[in-house]
Amino acid sequence: MELAGRVALVTGGAHRVGRAIALALAEAGADVAIAYHRSGAEAAGTVEELKRCGADSDAFRADLAVPAEAARLAEAVANRLGPVDALVNSASWFARDEFPSDDTGTWYRTFDVVVHGPFHLSNAVAPSMLDRGGGAIVNIVDLSAWQPWPGRAAHSVAKAALLALTRQSAVELAPTVRCNAVALGPTIQPAKFGPDQIERLRRRTLLGRWSGGEEAGRAVRYLLEAGAVTGECLTVDGGEQYGHVRDRFTD
Numbered sequence: 420m421e422l423a424g425r426v427a428l429v430t431g432g433a434h435r436v437g438r439a440i441a442l443a444l445a446e447a448g449a450d451v452a453i454a455y456h457r458s459g460a461e462a463a464g465t466v467e468e469l470k471r472c473g474a475d476s477d478a479f480r481a482d483l484a485v486p487a488e489a490a491r492l493a494e495a496v497a498n499r500l501g502p503v504d505a506l507v508n509s510a511s512w513f514a515r516d517e518f519p520s521d522d523t524g525t526w527y528r529t530f531d532v533v534v535h536g537p538f539h540l541s542n543a544v545a546p547s548m549l550d551r552g553g554g555a556i557v558n559i560v561d562l563s564a565w566q567p568w569p570g571r572a573a574h575s576v577a578k579a580a581l582l583a584l585t586r587q588s589a590v591e592l593a594p595t596v597r598c599n600a601v602a603l604g605p606t607i608q609p610a611k612f613g614p615d616q617i618e619r620l621r622r623r624t625l626l627g628r629w630s631g632g633e634e635a636g637r638a639v640r641y642l643l644e645a646g647a648v649t650g651e652c653l654t655v656d657g658g659e660q661y662g663h664v665r666d667r668f669t670d
């Protein structure tokens with residue numbers, strides 16, 4: 420799909436990885452809607468940056484853990500910029516949880532943001548894509564989609580479900596709408612990570628570095644444009660998934 424003149428919607432687009440994806444799509448010529456929840460000031464700043472790239476752009480507040488807000492978001496974007504041609508589900512909720520535990524709040528919150536949000540949003544934009552004869556969806560996951568991460572049961576199972584939703588959507592919406600995923604490794608350091616944690620994650624990659632948001636944006640752009648690719652997951656992790664075997668046979 421040629422992105423020039425299309426309408427893209429990026430959830431979690433106010434800052435960090437979502438912002439980098441939104442900028443990559445604007446640079447490819449798309450008009451870009453960003454969805455935010457709490458980061459209104461950052462969203463306004465990102466919209467200005469997107470406009471400087473030549474895109475028409477606006478920011479839309481939505482709590483994607485609430486099903487009705489996904490449909491309302493899709494409608495608001497369509498009214499302001501036009502129906503969504505390219506949907507990128509980047510919003511996420513990354514919390515540690517105990518398993519077993521009496522407190523199931525994190526489990527449900529994580530599923531609401533990571534799985535139910537993308538499901539309801541895909542459900543809201545797909546009918547128009549099918550009617551208009553084209554569209555593409557990219558979901559953002561990480562290695563926990565196929566590697567269970569200790570102490571992150573909700574996150575890992577939810578990302579696995581999001582990858583399954585990607586493949587299921589590819590089947591359900593073919594041949595008109597393509598659906599793919601990008602699995603990121605260490606990309607942009609969270610502010611709450613200490614130097615030791617940042618260094619440990621850097622060393623876990625084969626390439627020895629955090630990848631940066633531009634690489635995430637490049638991968639998403641590729642999958643939105645790649646007319647023969649659907650149901651695929653592109654891993655952009657600096658080799659993190661093979662880091663653990665690097666030193667295995669050195670003796």
Ligand SMILES: NC(=O)c1ccc[n+]([C@@H]2O[C@H](COP(=O)([O-])OP(=O)(O)OC[C@H]3O[C@@H](n4cnc5c(N)ncnc54)[C@H](OP(=O)(O)O)[C@@H]3O)[C@@H](O)[C@H]2O)c1
Nearest residue numbers: 431435436455456457458482483509510511561603606607
């Ligand atoms: N950063 C990395 O190195 C890295 C590594 C691997 C995978 N990833 C994946 O890349 C994506 C983006 O990561 P990130 O680090 O940039 O994200 P982040 O800093 O964890 O921020 C989470 C994003 O999700 C949005 N969000 C959370 N709850 C929401 C809700 N209820 N409704 C709507 N939006 C909600 C937030 O919006 P507001 O701020 O507006 O509330 C925010 O933009 C995620 O899918 C993540 O799993 C990132």
